[in-house]
Amino acid sequence: MRFLQNPDxxxxxxxxxxRGMLRKEALQIIRDPSSIAIAFVLPIVLLFLFGYGIxxxxxxxxxxxxxxxxxxxxxxxxxxxxxxxxxxxxxxxTIQEAEQALIHHTVNGIVWLRxxxxxxxxxxxxxxxxxxxxxxxxxTARIIEGYVNGAWTSWLQxxxxxxxxxxxxxxxxxxxxxxNAEMRSRNFLIPGLIAVIMTLIGALLTxxxxxxxxxxxxxxxxxxxPVTAKELLLGKLLPYFILGMGGLLLSIGMAxxxxxxxxxxxxxxxxxxxxxxxxxxxxxxxxISTAARDQFVAGQIAIxxxxxxxxxxxxxxxxxxxxxxxxxxxxRLIAARYYVAILQTVFLAGNVWKVILLNSVVLVLFCVFxxxxxxxxxxxxxx
Amino acid sequence: MWTHLRAxxxxxxxxxxKDKKSRLVLIAPPIIQLFVFGYAATFDLxxxxxxxxxxxxxxxxxxxxxxxxxxxxxxxAARLSNDTQIAPVIDNKRALLVxxxxxxxxxxxxxxxxxxxxxxxxxxxxxSAMLVLNYVQTIISSFNSSWIKAHGGRAPPxxxxxRPWYNPNLVSRWFIVPGIVGLLTLLVTLLITALSVARERExxxxxxxxxxxxxxxxILLGKAIPGVLLGLTEATxxxxxxxxxFKIPLLGSLxxxxxxxxLFLLSSIGVGLMISSLAVTxxxxxxxxxxxxxxxxILSGFSTPIANMxxxxxxxxxxxxxxxxxxxxRSVFLEGATVNLLWPQYWPMAVIGCVCLFSSAQLFRxxxx
Numbered sequence: 180m181r182f183l184q185n186p187d188x189x190x191x192x193x194x195x196x197x198r199g200m201l202r203k204e205a206l207q208i209i210r211d212p213s214s215i216a217i218a219f220v221l222p223i224v225l226l227f228l229f230g231y232g233i234x235x236x237x238x239x240x241x242x243x244x245x246x247x248x249x250x251x252x253x254x255x256x257x258x259x260x261x262x263x264x265x266x267x268x269x270x271x272x273t274i275q276e277a278e279q280a281l282i283h284h285t286v287n288g289i290v291w292l293r294x295x296x297x298x299x300x301x302x303x304x305x306x307x308x309x310x311x312x313x314x315x316x317x318x319t320a321r322i323i324e325g326y327v328n329g330a331w332t333s334w335l336q337x338x339x340x341x342x343x344x345x346x347x348x349x350x351x352x353x354x355x356x357x358x359n360a361e362m363r364s365r366n367f368l369i370p371g372l373i374a375v376i377m378t379l380i381g382a383l384l385t386x387x388x389x390x391x392x393x394x395x396x397x398x399x400x401x402x403x404x405p406v407t408a409k410e411l412l413l414g415k416l417l418p419y420f421i422l423g424m425g426g427l428l429l430s431i432g433m434a435x436x437x438x439x440x441x442x443x444x445x446x447x448x449x450x451x452x453x454x455x456x457x458x459x460x461x462x463x464x465x466x467i468s469t470a471a472r473d474q475f476v477a478g479q480i481a482i483x484x485x486x487x488x489x490x491x492x493x494x495x496x497x498x499x500x501x502x503x504x505x506x507x508x509x510x511r512l513i514a515a516r517y518y519v520a521i522l523q524t525v526f527l528a529g530n531v532w533k534v535i536l537l538n539s540v541v542l543v544l545f546c547v548f549x550x551x552x553x554x555x556x557x558x559x560x561x562x
Numbered sequence: 563m564w565t566h567l568r569a570x571x572x573x574x575x576x577x578x579x580k581d582k583k584s585r586l587v588l589i590a591p592p593i594i595q596l597f598v599f600g601y602a603a604t605f606d607l608x609x610x611x612x613x614x615x616x617x618x619x620x621x622x623x624x625x626x627x628x629x630x631x632x633x634x635x636x637x638x639a640a641r642l643s644n645d646t647q648i649a650p651v652i653d654n655k656r657a658l659l660v661x662x663x664x665x666x667x668x669x670x671x672x673x674x675x676x677x678x679x680x681x682x683x684x685x686x687x688x689x690s691a692m693l694v695l696n697y698v699q700t701i702i703s704s705f706n707s708s709w710i711k712a713h714g715g716r717a718p719p720x721x722x723x724x725r726p727w728y729n730p731n732l733v734s735r736w737f738i739v740p741g742i743v744g745l746l747t748l749l750v751t752l753l754i755t756a757l758s759v760a761r762e763r764e765x766x767x768x769x770x771x772x773x774x775x776x777x778x779x780x781i782l783l784g785k786a787i788p789g790v791l792l793g794l795t796e797a798t799x800x801x802x803x804x805x806x807x808f809k810i811p812l813l814g815s816l817x818x819x820x821x822x823x824x825l826f827l828l829s830s831i832g833v834g835l836m837i838s839s840l841a842v843t844x845x846x847x848x849x850x851x852x853x854x855x856x857x858x859x860i861l862s863g864f865s866t867p868i869a870n871m872x873x874x875x876x877x878x879x880x881x882x883x884x885x886x887x888x889x890x891x892r893s894v895f896l897e898g899a900t901v902n903l904l905w906p907q908y909w910p911m912a913v914i915g916c917v918c919l920f921s922s923a924q925l926f927r928x929x930x931x
Contacts, residue, residue: 213846221853228857234870235689256720281727282897296720306720314726315896317734318605318689319867324724325696335718349671349709350626350702353678354695357652359685367687379852387845394764475761476583478848479753483591486856487749491599496865498690500658501608506601520655523686531653 196406200414204388208418217383218422222376222430229372230438233496235364237322239267243277243286246270247294252301256292256308259334265326281313288312288323358443358527366441369434370522371495373427374515377453378489380426381460382467384419386481389468389557408557412550416461423457434526444525444535452525452535455542456518462549463514469556489515514545566776570784578754578788588753588792592746596800599742600808603865605734607693611639613657615648620668622709626679629701630661636697652684659683659694671709728896739810740891741864744884747797747823748830748855754789755834756851759926760841778926782835782919789831790824797823804895813898821901822890825911829883832918839925858884883911 208214244260246253260268269286271277280286291309299306310327314320359366392398401411431449434440442449464481471477491497492506493515499507510516517538524534579585612630616623630636639657642648648660662680670677681698683691729736762768771781801819805812812819837850861868861875862884868876879885886907893899 211843211845213843213849217849221849224853225856228875229860232857232861232871232875233866235866237867237870240869283903300719303719305718307723308720310722310724312724312726314729314732315892316737316867317726317729317732318693318737320726320729320732321693321696325692325699327724328696328699328722331720331722335720338719348676349706351676351678352695352699352702353680354698355680355682356685356688356691356695357682359688359691362685362688362692364688367685367689379856383849383852387848391845471583473581473583474764474844475757476581476587478757478844478851479584479587481848482749482753482851482855483587483595486852486859487595487599487745490859491602494687496689497603497605498607498687500610501604501606501690502602506598509598510602527686528653533654 192405193407193410196404196410197414200406200410201417204414204418208422214384214419214422217380218426219429221380221383222426223433225376225379226369226372226430226433226437230365230369230433233364233368233372235318235322235368236362237319237326238265240265240288240319240323240326241286242266242268242323242327243271243280243289244268245272245274245277245289245291247273247292248297250297252297253292255338256334259337260290260330262333263326263330266323266330278311281311284313287319288327290327365438366527367523368496369438369440370526371493371519373430373434373453374456374493374518374522375486375489375495376430377423377427377457377518378460378485378515380423381457382464382481382485384423385415385461385464386467386477387474388415388419389465390471390474390477393472394474408554412465412554412557415465416458416550419461420454420457423461424454427453427457440526442526443529445530448530448535449522449525452518452521452539452542455539455546456514456521459514459542459545459549462546462553465553466549466556469553488513492516493519495519514542517541517545563780566780567783567787570776570780571787574758574784574788577758578792588750589796592750592796593799593803596742596746596803597807599745600735600739600804603735603738603742605689605693605738606732607690607697608635610636610659610694610697611657612636613640613642613648613651613660614638615642615645615660615662617665618663618667619665620672622668622671622677623663623679626663626702626705627661629705633697633701648682652682655684657684658690659698661698735808736810736896737892738865739804739808740895741862741888743797743800743804743891744826744862744887745859745864746800747793747826747887748858748884750796751789751793751827751830752834752851752855754792755785755831756837756854757841757844757847758785759835759838760844760847763842764844772926778923781926782923785835785838786831786919789834790827793827793831794823797827810895812895814894815900818899818901818904819890819894821908822887822894822904822911825908825915826883826887826890828915829911829918832915832922833883835922836918836925839922858882861885862888864888880910881914883914886911 242260244257246257257268260266271280274291277289281289289311291311296306308331312320312323356362392401435442467480467484468477471480492510492513499510499516502510521535521538524531578588614627631638640651642651651657651660660682664678667677667679681695683694685691726732759768762771804810833854837854838847841847841850861879861882868879868885890904890907893904
């Protein structure tokens, strides 16, 4: 009982120093509103822009339809394209005109029925339908190819039904898309975006904070106080962690209610894993900050090391499994990669423990690594 | 005026390149990122892991599976024995798709009826899911036509002959890698300009600069020209790597490419300097840089097509210089475009650049009084 009444004076002093540090950082945050802007304005702006801006779902693709000699058969064919909500066909009289349109990017593809189309169709030999697609954007080109294929198949089926015959398709594909039946690309992009945004918030909040003290000379002032390096680090971490979690809650709320992304796993699990990732991201910012000691360089490193790697290498948009083995190894160094896997799983698939635990363990390693590195760099010494 | 300018440019270059860390940040990451991103940025699927649940004992299902094996795109990750195993395989990402043949698959086929094959795809990445289904459909279609040929029966009355222009094998790397030139050039110019005025302001040297006989316009030029020089050098290095290392065809004219590059540098430096002169602290400058960099990459059509965006965002992309430069890059590299075809892309960048540079000069001047 004596122990409780008279706590260890060293510990009490530690708590007091900690309180002081936290108060100082909190005041700094309030006085330069840019930190608060980073935590709350950044996610809103980015989620709005991204949520609506990033979509891989091509709709109303302009497509040129060239019919060289119109007939009832070709009219039926063209009609099947007009029925598709994904394509918006435009009629062209000659292939030359259509090619000009393709060169000037007014259409993305051409469907070409030649003079002899009907003749071949009725003669029983398979009539070729020319399809030209602007292949520059290969991904969109593939998607358009899929749409054209779909319109063609539905035309074949309608035609077979009209001729009282059956269409001979030996093997029929029965696709079943799990977790995202309508294949809304937003459902997978928005959870990934949260990872990108949290990477930015984490690094932006802390990348400058230690370098700023060095540059303004206040680091020396801090050094002559009894504050230990560990307390200094914690004091730099905690206020920004709280700000970051605020930004995170905002992002999750927007994802669920504004963009209607289903949350199939547990919210608590999502928050816990997100907290882990946030600590890793803040730790990275602190490491940059302690290593650079100069706001200009810290800012440059933060720009280079955070956004683009998280954007390109986290699996948020480009599938990691499609990358060459060497690049896949590089992606293992990006904390956002593990968080993206967790986010996509918790949002769309549910509590798949194996995926979540494995990735969380790696995130813990990232936290330990960055905080350890920042701690080692944060020596109370002038040199 | 020229001596003034030269002195300023030398000073800015020294400020940028004198510090070893800063030099390293400006030069190494863009080149490293080019190599990593050049390989990472692909929408093409390969090494797609699949699992099979084959309840069919006939030969037809094995024949179809052999086509998956032989495609080079698919890799078998597991053979399942009952349908309770399907969910864990997909949940834990052991396979992207599970192909299931029902027990009457071969029987149906051989008696001339249609046989179904069920394909379960992990939709967590909907783009991959859609592409995988397209790949599977292609394999099944070619199986179907050879089945019809071998076993008699009527072929469909018409068939599609697809021919992609500009990128015959539909390699998405050809589409993405030229865009990286724009991305990295933007990154470099922002690194150079976005914090530069804020840094001087925080250090107090900007006031010193203002009391020199230099006019605000000269100060502006002094800040802009090093960015143009460094940007040009780095972009040239990147273009060389793309052509000679990544072997992306460069079909169009270099004049068209470099005219675009210069105008893009003008506009992105203009934006960078504007951010910088608005910011009071470097922290604010950094925030401004991100608030410009991130949306301009997302809304540039680099990774996802602008045509897929809602109308009002498409309108918003009109003020994004990167949007125009990406179109120029792709047209010049893959479509062999010339200057004539690209005017609609050139003039908006020139307008954006002039407006931003003019307003930053105004901001400098305002701070003077």
